[in-house]
Amino acid sequence: MSLRAVKGMKDILPDEISKWHRLETAFRQRVERYGFREVRFPIVEPTALFVRSIGETTDIVEKEMYTFTDRGEKSLTLRPEGTASAVRAYVQHSIQAKEPVTKWYYLGPMYRRERPAKGRYRQFYQAGIEVFGDxxxxxxAEVIDMVVGFISSLGITDVEVLVGSIGGPRTRERYRDALLTYLAPHRAELCSDCQRRMDANPLRVLDCKVPRCAEIAAEAPSMLQYLTDDDRAHFEGLQEALTLLGTPYRVEGSLVRGLxxxxxxxxxxxxxxxxxxxxxxxLGGGRYDQMVESLGGPDTPAIxxxxxxxxxxxxMPDEGAGSHVDVFIVAAQPEVRAQAALLGRELRDAGLRVESDLRGGxxxxxxxxxxxxxxxxxxILGESEVEQGVVQLKDLREQTQEQVPRPQAADRARALLQT
RNA sequence: GUGGGUGUAGCUCAGUGGUAGAGCACUGGAUUGUGGCUCCGGGAGUCGCGGGUUCAAAUCCCGUCACUCACCCCA
Structure with a gap:
């Protein structure tokens, strides 16, 4: 087979799709209860959108984007995540002028050119939400509580919720200085990646898994100590609210996201x-209070x-395979196959899911x-049934069979399906 | 980008120098128009691809491609 789905991208065949539907409808129902409304964005966006929002020195922008030139003109990119598009759409349509708080949700494929592994694909699907203006x-806290409740409603019980704060620009600047001051004497002990990170994005050093780096990082001053008063009040407010909501969480001082x-x-x-x-x-998320403004919109907080x-x-736990067929029509003789098709249409018009094998056999x-x-x-429909205007209705589970006048077949089938 | 593992039937895999296999799936049958269980039968594979060694290669050697897992990073 020389023509295959491209590396890291895969087909989702009908046998798997019901689980996807279950997940997607559960998500929609959950977030709609919280007032979120669906939006859909293009899969392709101007490359600059992602460079400016996600950040030039991130892994995503540096080496993972599917970027191409559109017929020798604009540089376009397959979206690697959804937030940038949401913000672009929010600004483009001046949503802030129409409502003070906007709650959106979205669902769809994202693209990142990484080396595939279990649970990591080049085309993968994300569901997300954004709140603008609050x-x-x-x-x-409400958003975190909502998603934790959602995950548990899927039957996923063994999870850990991490929360942290990296403060606003002032906090970050102060902390960055403090961190660099701390790291500088250890520079030579760090791995080569971390030495590079010190210049590009020092916060990432905290996330390194190389043992010696982790030891050094463990002794580093915590971001949380450098929060400004406002930032600290915000973080404390979040924790109070989470506690009141009863959402279990763990404070992780060195949470660093790749965006x-x-x-x-x-x-x-x-x-x-x-x-x-x-x-x-x-799942991962957080607040991005500067992005709307930096993409040309008004100063608007968002999460x-x-x-x-x-x-x-x-x-998710597996659920027993359901059926996609209510009624299977059997033609007892080849001569009644057209009649079987007619019966099928009658039942389908009545709303039943009907299959048959019109090849006969x-x-x-x-x-x-x-x-x-x-x-x-x-x-079961044979010549004698057609003559008498009846069908043999066989309950395959209960192993019972009855003869039913054809006009009542759909109602009788529906009644059985309720049991 | 780096490292490991695996490529044999639709699927899961056995087969380490001598005729290509099993289970599942698919399909036909076990006397009249009745499924599942059981039994019998059937179709199905350039053994990933290319080269080499050998009388002989799925098996040994070299190369190559693909898939997969892990690192990195993330969802």
């Missing part, structure tokens, strides 16, 4: 169950998160097919 911290646009609140939910592989971050749907799917093979499809009911 500075928090109570909305921050530069965050301010103040940061959070992350880690899955701890089996089957997730090494990619156990189910959001995005969840990886494949990872949620991996962490033996009665036995057609019934076998009905069973394989996990149909609850088989309706």
């Amino acid at each position: 500075p928090g911290p109570y909305v921050d 530069d646009y965050y301010t103040r609140t940061l959070f992350e939910v880690l899955g701890k169950g089996e089957g997730l592989g090494a990619q156990n971050a189910l 959001g998160f995005a969840m990886g749907l494949e990872r949620l799917l991996m962490a 033996s009665l036995k093979s057609q019934l076998r097919r009905a069973d394989k499809m996990n149909a609850r009911i088989a309706m």
Whole structure:
């Protein structure tokens, strides 16, 4: 097979799709209860949108974007995440002039050219929300509480919720200086990546897994000690609200996200169950109070998160395979196949999900097919049934069979399906 | 970008120098127009690809491609 789906991208076949539907509808229902409304953005955006919002020195922008030139003119990029598009749309349509607080949700594929692994794909699906116009911290807590409740409603119970704060620009500047002052004497002991990080984005040193770097990072001053009074009040307000809501969480002082646009609140939910592989971050999010303005809009606070749907799917318990067929129609003789098609249309018009095998075949093979499809009911139609205007209605689960006048077949089937 | 693992039937895999296999799936049958269980039968594979060694290669050697897992980073 020489033509395959490209590396890191995969087909989702009908057998898997019901789990996706279950996840997606659960998400929609949950966030709509909180007043969120769906938005859809283009999959392709101007490259500059991501460079300016996500940050020039991030891994995403430096090496993971699918960027191409549109017929020799504009540089376009397949979206690597959703927040940048949301902000662009918010600004472009002057939403701030229409309502003081905006709550949006979205769902769709994202693209990053990384090396694939379990739970990490080049085309992957995210569901996310954004709130514009509310500075928090109570909305921050509500959003975190909402998503934690959502995840648990999926049957995913073994999770850890991390929250942190990186403060606003002033906090970050102060902390950056303090961190560099602390790291400078250790520079030579750090791994080469971290030495590079010191210049590009010192906060990332805190996240390094190289043992010696981790030791040094553990002794580093905590971001939380450098929060300005306002930033500290915000973070404390968040924690009070979370405690009141009963949302379990752990404060993680060194939470660092791979996107530069965050301010103040940061959070992350880690899955701890089996089957997730090494990619156990189910969702990540935070506040980005500067981004709307920096993309040309008015000064507008905002917060959001995005969840990886494949990872949620991996962490979700499996449910028994349902059936996609209510009634399977069996033609007892080849001569009645047209009649079988007609009966099928009658039942479908009545709202039933109906399958049949119009190729014919033996009665036995057609019934076998009905069973394989996990149909609850088989309706058998032969020459004598057609003459008498009836069908044999067989309940495949209860192993019972009755003769029903054809005009009542749909109602009778529906009644059986309720049991 | 770095490292490991694996490529044999649609799927999961066994087969380490001598005729290509199993289970599941698919399909036909076990006397009249009745599924599941059981039994019998059937179709199905350039053994990833290219080269080399050998009388003989799925098996040994070299190369290559693909998939996969981990690191990095993230969702």
